[in-house]
Amino acid sequence: MKVIVIDDEKSKRITMCDALKKAGYDSESFESPIAAMNYFEQYGADILITDIRMTGMDGFDVLQKVKSLNQRTSVIMITAYGTIQSAVEAMKMGAYDYITKPFSSDHLVHLVNKLAMYKKLEEENLNLKRKLQERYSFHNLIGKSKVMQELYDQLDTISKTDMAVLIEGESGTGKEVVANAIHYNSNRKDKPFIKLSCAVLNESILESELFGHVKGAFTGAYKDKKGRFESANEGTLFLDDVDDIPLSFQVKLLRVLQEKEFERVGGNTPIKVNVRIICASKIDLWEKVQRNEFREDLYYRIRVIPIRLPALRERKEDIPLLIDHFIKKIGREEVKFSPDSIEVLSEMDWHGNVRQLENAVNRIVAFSGSNLIKKEMIPEDILCKKEKHLPLSFNGYDSICLEKIVEELEASAVIWALQKAGGNQSKAAKFLNIKRTTFRDKMLKYKISEKS
Ligand SMILES: Nc1ncnc2c1ncn2[C@@H]1O[C@H](COP(=O)(O)OP(=O)(O)OP(=O)(O)O)[C@@H](O)[C@H]1O
Numbered sequence: 001m002k003v004i005v006i007d008d009e010k011s012k013r014i015t016m017c018d019a020l021k022k023a024g025y026d027s028e029s030f031e032s033p034i035a036a037m038n039y040f041e042q043y044g045a046d047i048l049i050t051d052i053r054m055t056g057m058d059g060f061d062v063l064q065k066v067k068s069l070n071q072r073t074s075v076i077m078i079t080a081y082g083t084i085q086s087a088v089e090a091m092k093m094g095a096y097d098y099i100t101k102p103f104s105s106d107h108l109v110h111l112v113n114k115l116a117m118y119k120k121l122e123e124e125n126l127n128l129k130r131k132l133q134e135r136y137s138f139h140n141l142i143g144k145s146k147v148m149q150e151l152y153d154q155l156d157t158i159s160k161t162d163m164a165v166l167i168e169g170e171s172g173t174g175k176e177v178v179a180n181a182i183h184y185n186s187n188r189k190d191k192p193f194i195k196l197s198c199a200v201l202n203e204s205i206l207e208s209e210l211f212g213h214v215k216g217a218f219t220g221a222y223k224d225k226k227g228r229f230e231s232a233n234e235g236t237l238f239l240d241d242v243d244d245i246p247l248s249f250q251v252k253l254l255r256v257l258q259e260k261e262f263e264r265v266g267g268n269t270p271i272k273v274n275v276r277i278i279c280a281s282k283i284d285l286w287e288k289v290q291r292n293e294f295r296e297d298l299y300y301r302i303r304v305i306p307i308r309l310p311a312l313r314e315r316k317e318d319i320p321l322l323i324d325h326f327i328k329k330i331g332r333e334e335v336k337f338s339p340d341s342i343e344v345l346s347e348m349d350w351h352g353n354v355r356q357l358e359n360a361v362n363r364i365v366a367f368s369g370s371n372l373i374k375k376e377m378i379p380e381d382i383l384c385k386k387e388k389h390l391p392l393s394f395n396g397y398d399s400i401c402l403e404k405i406v407e408e409l410e411a412s413a414v415i416w417a418l419q420k421a422g423g424n425q426s427k428a429a430k431f432l433n434i435k436r437t438t439f440r441d442k443m444l445k446y447k448i449s450e451k452s
């Protein structure tokens with residue numbers, strides 16, 4: 001720990017400096033406060049001990065200068081009986097303590113030891129706080145829940161490898177943010193990060209997007225074109241909506257992943273690439289494998305490391321933190337949500353997950369016209385989503401899983417009818433215009449009980 005001593009009385013200064021050195025401090029002493037300040041500006045110090053009455057600059061000037069340069073340097077004032085009052089003033093201005101002349105070297109060392117211990121604790125505390133804060137986020141991911149903290153640890157490890165990652169999670173859970181975080185935390189971070197959404201792309205478009213094509217390969221291929229695999233060379237290729245890749249194309253993708261080599265469409269020169277693959281799926285891909293809609297061999301090839309992103313309703317404790325994050329993201333730090341508004345938003349199920357919450361926060365902030373958002377200012381339709389299991393429109397979605405949407409709708413309708421019919425299945429079936437037996441089948445399918 002570095003200590004600077006300033007005192008114009010030579011013998012006193014040398015005694016202090018020697019005693020501190022003996023006690024293990026790296027200490028420097030100065031007669032002139034100006035010389036001391038020049039030294040401080042250049043090398044800094046943890047602790048500075050200064051006389052009050054000096055020529056050139058007094059102890060107050062020194063204190064002010066030190067604090068303006070580094071708040072964390074602690075200052076001890078040396079004072080004679082007659083100037084105790086000014087030492088007290090100095091403490092008000094931020095000095096740590098004062099020591100009254102005459103004092104023994106032991107006394108001074110004792111005081112500095114106490115201060116050094118305090119500073120060490122303060123430093124440790126700061127480090128812990130920093131660490132704690134780190135765990136509240138990872139790149140652009142926010143969340144302090146246990147699942148998120150575990151995810152950050154997992155992402156840290158994954159980023160150091162080149163293995164293929166499959167990210168599974170409902171829409172809006174942050175799959176793309178995770179893919180970015182892996183790439184930008186990896187050794188490939190200075191190389192390209194290329195994304196391709198495989199949703200709604202037919203086989204031939206997918207093929208030319210991924211592998212590129214040569215001039216004349218098909219009608220409209222006016223010139224040679226690089227594919228995403230080539231563009232991503234030495235970097236990362238993020239295949240979003242991998243669950244949408246047509247079965248017929250899957251074998252071609254598998255071949256490239258195995259051989260790390262391909263040809264452009266219409267070309268016959270083999271191209272070698274070194275690409276890390278990250279895939280994302282909004283449904284449980286294994287279910288597709290079981291339905292023979294996704295090749296099992298490709299599944300294992302892309303799922304070397306699986307990541308399952310939790311739905312927002314599984315980590316509701318992160319909602320307040322996320323609200324805060326989104327306010328900052330749109331540069332409206334001055335806006336605060338009242339505790340009851342946070343509570344009501346935290347209780348909702350957010351079937352559109354983080355994306356839906358982000359859109360809601362943006363809307364509330366934009367339209368409230370106030371810097372304090374109260375519960376009453378949250379629009380009805382945002383709150384209604386608590387009951388409605390479906391987004392009212394699909395704006396803002398890159399893609400949707402029709403099957404899942406239909407199932408969710410069906411399940412909600414069954415619950416609605418049952419509640420309306422007070423648990424009477426025949427009556428509930430009538431509300432939906434379906435047969436009682438069909439109604440019963442749907443209840444079983446969605447594991448809905450009569451008390452729902
Ligand atoms: N943990 C998180 N912390 C902060 N922001 C997040 C988090 N997760 C998601 N977001 C934000 O939510 C939005 C949706 O995230 P993202 O696009 O990564 O979701 P997704 O899982 O890829 O959704 P989809 O399946 O619909 O493509 C983005 O604006 C993203 O910044």
Ligand SMILES: [Mg+2]
Nearest residue numbers: 175176240398
């Ligand atoms: Mg996405």
